[in-house]
Amino acid sequence: MSDEPSHDPAPDLRNGRLAQLGLLDAAAQQRAGEILETVERAGVETIRVVFADAHGVLRGKTILAKALPSLFKVGLRAPSTLLLKDTSGRTAFPVWSAEGSPVAGTGAGDMLMVPAPETFRILPWAPHSAWLFCDLAFTDGSPIPFAPRQVLKAALSRLASRGWSLTVGLEVEFHLFRSTEPRLAHGDSGMPHRPPETELLAPGYQFLAEGVYDRMEPVLDEMRKAACDLGLPLRSVEIEMGPGQVEFVFDPADALSHADNMIMLRAMAKDLAARRGLHASFMCRPRIDGGASAGWHLHQSLVEMATGRNLFVPETEQTLTPEASGWIAGLLAHAEASCILTTPTVNGYKRYQPFQMAPDRVQWGRDNRGAMIRALMEPGDGASRIENRVAEPAANPYYVFAAQILSGLDGIDRGLDAGPPAESPYTSGAPRLPRSLADALTAFHASSLYRTELGPEFAEFIVTLKQAEWDRYATAVSDWEQREYFGLL
Numbered sequence: 382m383s384d385e386p387s388h389d390p391a392p393d394l395r396n397g398r399l400a401q402l403g404l405l406d407a408a409a410q411q412r413a414g415e416i417l418e419t420v421e422r423a424g425v426e427t428i429r430v431v432f433a434d435a436h437g438v439l440r441g442k443t444i445l446a447k448a449l450p451s452l453f454k455v456g457l458r459a460p461s462t463l464l465l466k467d468t469s470g471r472t473a474f475p476v477w478s479a480e481g482s483p484v485a486g487t488g489a490g491d492m493l494m495v496p497a498p499e500t501f502r503i504l505p506w507a508p509h510s511a512w513l514f515c516d517l518a519f520t521d522g523s524p525i526p527f528a529p530r531q532v533l534k535a536a537l538s539r540l541a542s543r544g545w546s547l548t549v550g551l552e553v554e555f556h557l558f559r560s561t562e563p564r565l566a567h568g569d570s571g572m573p574h575r576p577p578e579t580e581l582l583a584p585g586y587q588f589l590a591e592g593v594y595d596r597m598e599p600v601l602d603e604m605r606k607a608a609c610d611l612g613l614p615l616r617s618v619e620i621e622m623g624p625g626q627v628e629f630v631f632d633p634a635d636a637l638s639h640a641d642n643m644i645m646l647r648a649m650a651k652d653l654a655a656r657r658g659l660h661a662s663f664m665c666r667p668r669i670d671g672g673a674s675a676g677w678h679l680h681q682s683l684v685e686m687a688t689g690r691n692l693f694v695p696e697t698e699q700t701l702t703p704e705a706s707g708w709i710a711g712l713l714a715h716a717e718a719s720c721i722l723t724t725p726t727v728n729g730y731k732r733y734q735p736f737q738m739a740p741d742r743v744q745w746g747r748d749n750r751g752a753m754i755r756a757l758m759e760p761g762d763g764a765s766r767i768e769n770r771v772a773e774p775a776a777n778p779y780y781v782f783a784a785q786i787l788s789g790l791d792g793i794d795r796g797l798d799a800g801p802p803a804e805s806p807y808t809s810g811a812p813r814l815p816r817s818l819a820d821a822l823t824a825f826h827a828s829s830l831y832r833t834e835l836g837p838e839f840a841e842f843i844v845t846l847k848q849a850e851w852d853r854y855a856t857a858v859s860d861w862e863q864r865e866y867f868g869l870l
Contacts (some may be wrong), residue, residue, distance in 0.1 A: 397454030402522035404495045405453065412498035413453040416513075419501075420446050426509040430457055432494060432517055433529050433644045435846055436468055436725070437777040441494065441515065452496055457515070461485040461492040464517065464528065465846075468726070469573045473849040483842055484525060492525065493518045500641055505610035506603075506653055514641060527842040529779035532835060533640055536783035539790060539834070544687055547786060549639050550680035550766070551631040553646060553774055556667055557582055557600060558625050560660045579660050585624025585671055593620045600657060601627065607649050613642045622738075623673025633680070633764075636782045643778035665729040665773040674732035676739055677774040680757075681785055682766040683708060694765040695758050699747075701799060709745050709754055709767060709799040711792020712785065716743045716753060716771065718828035719788055720814065720821040721847055722780040727854045729773035730821075733814045735807035740770050744803040744811035751806035753814070771814070780843075787834045818851045 394413055399405040405413065420428070428449055431441030440463045444452060461484035465474045472489075474482045481487040500514035517528035524531045540547060558579035569575040582600075583593045594601070601618050608615045614632040621628045629646060631639065647663055654661035666674040683692040683704055692704040701709070712719075724730060733741045738750045746752030750770070758765035772781050791797075803809050815821040822844065825831070832840040 394453055398522075399454060399456055399495060404456070404516075404518065404522055409498050410453075412501075413496070416498055416501045417450060417453075419503075420449060420511070423503060424509065425503060425511050428452075428511050428513050429504075430494060430496065430513050430515060432463075432515045433777065433779065434464055434466065435527075435529065435777060435780075435843070437529070437644055437647065437775070437779075439644065439648050443510075452513075453498075456496070456518075457494040458491040458520065459494055460489055462489045464492065464525070467846050467849045467853075469850075469853065471572055471849070473846050483527070483838060484519070491520055493520050493522065497530070502611050502645070505607045506649075506656065512645070514644075526836050527839040529777055530637075530640070532839065533637060533779040533783045535835065536786040537636060540786050541686070543790075544685060545692070546684045546686050547636045547782070548633045548682050548684050548691075548766075549636050549782065550633040551639055551643060552628055552678040552680070552768075553631075553643065553663075554621050554626060554628045554675035554677065555647075555650060555661060555663045555774055556623070556625045556672075556675060557597065557627060557650075557654060558660045558662070558669075560655075560658055577660050579669075581624045581669075582659070583620075583625060585626070585673065586622060587620065588622045589620055594618075597627070600654065600659060603657075604629075604650055604653055607653060608646065611645055611649065613645060621673070621675070623675075624669065624671060626673055626675060633682075636786070640778040640782055647774075663774040665724075665726065665775060666731045674734075674737065674739060675774050676732065676770060677772040677776065677781075679769045679772055679781065679785065680766045681769065682764075683789070691763055691765055693758055693767065694762060695760055697760060701756070701758070704793060705756075705758065705765075705767070706799045707793035707795075707797050708789035709756070709792070710797030711788045711790065711795075712754060712767075712769060713743050713745065713799070714792060714797060715784075715788040715828065715830050717812070717815055717821065717824035718830060719784040720771070721818075721825045721843060722784045723769075723772040723776055724815075724821065725777065725780075725818075725847060726773065726775055727818050727850065729775065730815060730817050732773060733816070740806070740814060742803075742806060742809060742811040742813055744806055744809060745799055746803040746806055749803065749806060752803050753806075756802065783835070784831075787830060791830060818847060819855070822847060822851065 394410040427443050429443050431439045462472045467473045476482040476489045494515040497514050502512045504510050517525045560577045562578035564575040583596045587593045616632050617630045619628040650661040732739050740753035745754035747756050755768040
């Protein structure tokens with residue numbers, strides 16, 4: 382029997398299982414009804430029912446439009462192993478043993494995909510199709526504690542209980558190349574698949590050069606229009622430092638919306654690039670001659686929900702509000718442990734190098750692009766904020782935002798002080814950021830923050846996935862080792 386929803390031409394969503402379980406409230410039911418009308422009116426034929434896995438990769442199923450009413454009533458079941466895979470596609474948990482998986486026990490059973498109606502988007506490059514993001518639940522309807530969207534919602538609830546919300550702005554760097562060999566021979570398949578061979582679309586080290594933008598404009602225009610059609614609040618498209626490196630900058634928004642937007646941006650860029658014979662990569666430091674690392678700069682400010690007041694606006698020059706000082710101090714105190722979430726790949730730690738406009742130490746500074754935290758705060762400036770420059774663009778945004786909230790709140794609750802700003806961030810005596818994913822795992826183990834705030838299930842889930850990734854890397858023979866030792870020793 383198929384586990385796709387069956388056609389229900391006139392569903393009463395209030396009586397559906399999702400509504401009965403409290404997973405589709407009245408507002409969501411109303412929005413779902415509007416979506417059903419839009420799908421019929423716009424001639425949408427297929428809906429890609431998807432969720433972001435632990436790595437921020439979209440996974441899911443494509444259903445026919447006639448199945449959409451039933452999706453809003455009963456959800457969609459999918460193999461729980463989709464949430465348990467490392468970056469190679471291997472299931473990192475013992476789903477066939479007595480120990481079982483943290484989602485469905487033994488036997489690789491199902492989990493429940495619960496549609497989030499606010500995420501519905503008709504795809505500009507495939508207008509017969511649409512995206513519909515989902516939350517994840519156990520089959521009884523209870524939330525999965527380490528599912529990315531739920532993790533961020535839990536952190537936002539802690540923030541809301543104080544009467545606060547988080548406003549964030551995104552600066553996302555990534556690379557665009559021309560694909561010269563897609564690596565689709567039978568022998569290229571594997572876990573992971575061999576990456577494509579590429580060549581440059583434009584020369585590098587022409588930072589913000591208009592001529593480079595003009596050369597890349599055809600694909601950047603298409604991505605810009607698609608982003609706007611998806612409703613992403615895009616502000617600018619910029620040429621970055623390295624060859625083929627670009628940056629998309631977004632207006633401020635609430636954290637959950639921008640986490641969804643970040644996932645949409647990455648999927649959109651990769652989909653559109655592939656359709657043009659190009660390759661878009663959010664890998665932090667691709668292995669290309671003369672390449673540059675890509676970062677993700679996360680602007681953030683704390684807002685009082687009742688009044689809309691930005692709690693980071695200082696009263697006088699060169700001062701910090703108590704909330705800003707505590708928030709910054711919390712981010713610094715937990716920076717090393719948080720790296721498993723902000724910098725979740727082996728590759729990301731190769732960005733932490735001095736004099737590269739990337740952080741390498743745990744510190745803050747005033748309008749200083751070498752510091753991990755860059756403070757941009759002035760009296761009377763309602764846009765006063767901090768910019769955390771630690772994350773890599775491949776990071777899962779739901780986890781990154783949750784890390785900011787939980788770390789910042791801890792700093793405020795404990796009355797921590799940010800201390801003086803760094804003037805020379807690359808020569809200061811501040812603690813170094815982790816030098817590897819293994820170092821980040823050690824720091825995460827030594828911290829109690831995430832185990833306490835998000836539960837042991839979340840901590841064990843993240844550690845299992847990232848340890849599996851590190852173990853495979855540590856046992857692989859690299860090109861460096863072969864060149865260093867094979868001919869000499």
